[in-house]
Amino acid sequence: xDVTVCGGGNAALCAAIAARRAGASVVMLERAPAYARxxxxxxxxxxxxxxxxxxxxxxxxxxxAELLDDLLRVTAGETNxxxxxxxxxxxxxxxxWMTEQGVRWQKPLKGTLHLAxxxxxxxxxxxxxxxxxxxxxxxxxxxxxxxxxxxxxxxRGRTARAIVCERAxxxxxxxxxxxxxxxxxFEADLAWLKEYWGEAAGQFRIRGTAYNTGLALKAMYEAGxxxxxxxxxxxxxxVDARAPQFDGGIVTRIDAIPFGIAVDAxxxxxxxxxxxxxxxxxxxxxxxxxxxxxxxxYAIFDSKAIGGFIPSVYRPLRAPSIEELALALGLEPAALAxxxxxxxxxxxxxxxxxxxxLDDCRTEGLAIPKSHWARRIDAPPYYGxxxxxxxxxxxxxxxxxxxxxxxxTDGRGFDNIFAAGECMAGNILSRGYLAGFGLTIxxxxxxxxxxxxxxxxxx
Amino acid sequence: xxxADLTAEADRQFAVCNACRYCEGFCAVxxxxxxxxxxxxxxxxxxxxxxxxxxxxxxxxxxxxxxxFAMNIPALLSEARVQVxxxxxxxxxxxxxxxxxxxAAGSVTLGSIVVVTLLIAFGMGAAELWTAHLGPGAFYRVIxxxxxxxxxxxxxxxxxxxxxxxxxxxxxxxxxxxxxxFVSLRSIxxxxxxxxxxVYLRGGGEGCYDVKRGSPWRRLFHMLVFWGVLADFxxxxxxxxxxxxxxxxxxxxxxxxxxxxxxxxxxxxxxxxAGLLALKGRSDAKPTSARMIAMDYAFLAMLELVALTGLALxxxxxxxxxxxxxxxxxxxxxxxxxxxxxxKFVHFIYRTIALVKNASEQQGT
Numbered sequence: 001x002d003v004t005v006c007g008g009g010n011a012a013l014c015a016a017i018a019a020r021r022a023g024a025s026v027v028m029l030e031r032a033p034a035y036a037r038x039x040x041x042x043x044x045x046x047x048x049x050x051x052x053x054x055x056x057x058x059x060x061x062x063x064x065a066e067l068l069d070d071l072l073r074v075t076a077g078e079t080n081x082x083x084x085x086x087x088x089x090x091x092x093x094x095x096x097w098m099t100e101q102g103v104r105w106q107k108p109l110k111g112t113l114h115l116a117x118x119x120x121x122x123x124x125x126x127x128x129x130x131x132x133x134x135x136x137x138x139x140x141x142x143x144x145x146x147x148x149x150x151x152x153x154x155x156r157g158r159t160a161r162a163i164v165c166e167r168a169x170x171x172x173x174x175x176x177x178x179x180x181x182x183x184x185x186f187e188a189d190l191a192w193l194k195e196y197w198g199e200a201a202g203q204f205r206i207r208g209t210a211y212n213t214g215l216a217l218k219a220m221y222e223a224g225x226x227x228x229x230x231x232x233x234x235x236x237x238x239v240d241a242r243a244p245q246f247d248g249g250i251v252t253r254i255d256a257i258p259f260g261i262a263v264d265a266x267x268x269x270x271x272x273x274x275x276x277x278x279x280x281x282x283x284x285x286x287x288x289x290x291x292x293x294x295x296x297x298y299a300i301f302d303s304k305a306i307g308g309f310i311p312s313v314y315r316p317l318r319a320p321s322i323e324e325l326a327l328a329l330g331l332e333p334a335a336l337a338x339x340x341x342x343x344x345x346x347x348x349x350x351x352x353x354x355x356x357x358l359d360d361c362r363t364e365g366l367a368i369p370k371s372h373w374a375r376r377i378d379a380p381p382y383y384g385x386x387x388x389x390x391x392x393x394x395x396x397x398x399x400x401x402x403x404x405x406x407x408x409t410d411g412r413g414f415d416n417i418f419a420a421g422e423c424m425a426g427n428i429l430s431r432g433y434l435a436g437f438g439l440t441i442x443x444x445x446x447x448x449x450x451x452x453x454x455x456x457x458x459x
Numbered sequence: 460x461x462x463a464d465l466t467a468e469a470d471r472q473f474a475v476c477n478a479c480r481y482c483e484g485f486c487a488v489x490x491x492x493x494x495x496x497x498x499x500x501x502x503x504x505x506x507x508x509x510x511x512x513x514x515x516x517x518x519x520x521x522x523x524x525x526x527x528f529a530m531n532i533p534a535l536l537s538e539a540r541v542q543v544x545x546x547x548x549x550x551x552x553x554x555x556x557x558x559x560x561x562x563a564a565g566s567v568t569l570g571s572i573v574v575v576t577l578l579i580a581f582g583m584g585a586a587e588l589w590t591a592h593l594g595p596g597a598f599y600r601v602i603x604x605x606x607x608x609x610x611x612x613x614x615x616x617x618x619x620x621x622x623x624x625x626x627x628x629x630x631x632x633x634x635x636x637x638x639x640x641f642v643s644l645r646s647i648x649x650x651x652x653x654x655x656x657x658v659y660l661r662g663g664g665e666g667c668y669d670v671k672r673g674s675p676w677r678r679l680f681h682m683l684v685f686w687g688v689l690a691d692f693x694x695x696x697x698x699x700x701x702x703x704x705x706x707x708x709x710x711x712x713x714x715x716x717x718x719x720x721x722x723x724x725x726x727x728x729x730x731x732x733a734g735l736l737a738l739k740g741r742s743d744a745k746p747t748s749a750r751m752i753a754m755d756y757a758f759l760a761m762l763e764l765v766a767l768t769g770l771a772l773x774x775x776x777x778x779x780x781x782x783x784x785x786x787x788x789x790x791x792x793x794x795x796x797x798x799x800x801x802x803k804f805v806h807f808i809y810r811t812i813a814l815v816k817n818a819s820e821q822q823g824t
Contacts, residue, residue: 106484
């Protein structure tokens, strides 16, 4: 009795391990070659876990109710409440389950202390997590087929009978007794993104794997699965414009914005850079830049800011004057000088700069204020980063029930099609960002899907 | 200072690490790199020896080739270590041995064995090489005591001078600034703890490189070699006390302290070095430098030869083979001493100094 798992990241691995441990024989179809396996999980580093007492993964306590509050806040209440509560309840057991699969934990990384209580950091980051899970899966006898892209599901009624996939240039149908789709979102398919974002999507940098083109998601839609989530919904942050088109991960993100100003291609400011504490508002900048002409923005700061933020992989451009910096960035020198001059004049004197809290450094009299951390940009050399939207994940997915069973457009569940991870996370995290919670959903629903599928094939 | 633009490459790769930081839990290298916004020659020399070559960061990195960031920190740092060993060894003419470690180890070993054999043959008579000797002072009828001890002491003194001079230059070059005095009782204490426990061969819990994922074997084998060498050194000291203070001449009985300690040490070296050799042979060669691997093989092979000939000498000391075995054993020890300042032997000096520096700067943060 075969459970076939489509995908090769965290949710797929949790599903495969759970199904195998529940007695099913399991095959995983991973689209990427072995060296690039693991989907976007490769770029993760921590997972959000509710816990009542300190454990191997996280400090202090993080009650289920508090995590639910955090989720309701970022989603503005738009969540499938029973599934959200299931995820949060089951997250309690994840730290020890992960440890049983061989996962090791480390102290929160430098610069992430604010997550020490709510999130567990696995040793070595997401690729190490993925390697650990593949090891465990293979040891348990899970078969893994790499470079195998799932393109369709063959159905009889509400039951999937076979999985259509492309392997080494040929199309074949692999019979299955149950299928778990855990193959991520569609953010790496720029043509698909353009359906909702127009030509702007051409400027997007995709931070994760180039293999998340949503083939398996499309296959579920073609089989009649019910869509959930805003198709335009994507989580994106500000990344360096020099980042590779795909797979730049965490190292291209730009944390410098609160330390200076952000301007558009005309050299004008467009949003309050000091609105909220950085970790909370970090996620808004991608969307803001996506809405700008040319999807281009620039972070401008001076030598006072150096050392204050986590550096990115690319060095900022540097110049002795604002005008020369503008030229280096491809901006109109007079325009940028005007913007910086007006900003400097508006900075209220006498504030005490405190990057860790909402300090009293702010501007006065600007149409777009900078509410905190406003310091004059007047200490050369001056620095600038060219920015683009960097897409992390999409919210579009399929509806599932509490057994991870995929729901069809009639509102009824398929007999043997289950989903986990990014392709169903939108049921719970419909919008917004909660660090490490995508992995929580993937892990919990991966396990649920694995156990449901195994129960189905056992009869 | 480094060849092949190694410093520029280190600066490029550590910019990726400092923007990522996922590997912080594996070892001290990444925490140390985070204190440096730009990487210069001294930083490369320091980070290279802070790296204990567990290679866990390579497996964990999502930016290794074929990714365009082309990350390979362990290969970069092992190549830098080779260059550090070479640069800080004096005289530079001898330091060329680092360029061809296998050839150097082989020819010096063979040469030493030949020289010792010829000295016996011409000094004592060739017959001593295949005559059984029994009773107190048996070994000295093949080679007189002073002929054995004086060259060994001279070579050891020479090695110490070379190592100390290299260590001083290295410690100067890895300072963060001219006024950086990182050597203190406290930093030395922390560094010795880190060195003796081989904490950075734990890979943060993952262990070190093996056929597939990390395993504890490399740390265990390294422990065996280290304590084996120390036990054999201790056995030599005990023997010196027995002979020069208490007046008993060797060979000593099987259950005497020098023989028991020496045998335990010898077996530990044989097993440990064989294990390390096997791990190197079985593991992926991508995250290392070919020159470092050649150096490792050469040094481990010499240790194996010394340990095995020592055990053989013990086993056959009452037979006519003793003379020949003694010549081979002493020849291989002489070769180990001669090449020591120009072989992988020197690694502990630079690693320990890097650990002292690390202890100091982490205590300062």
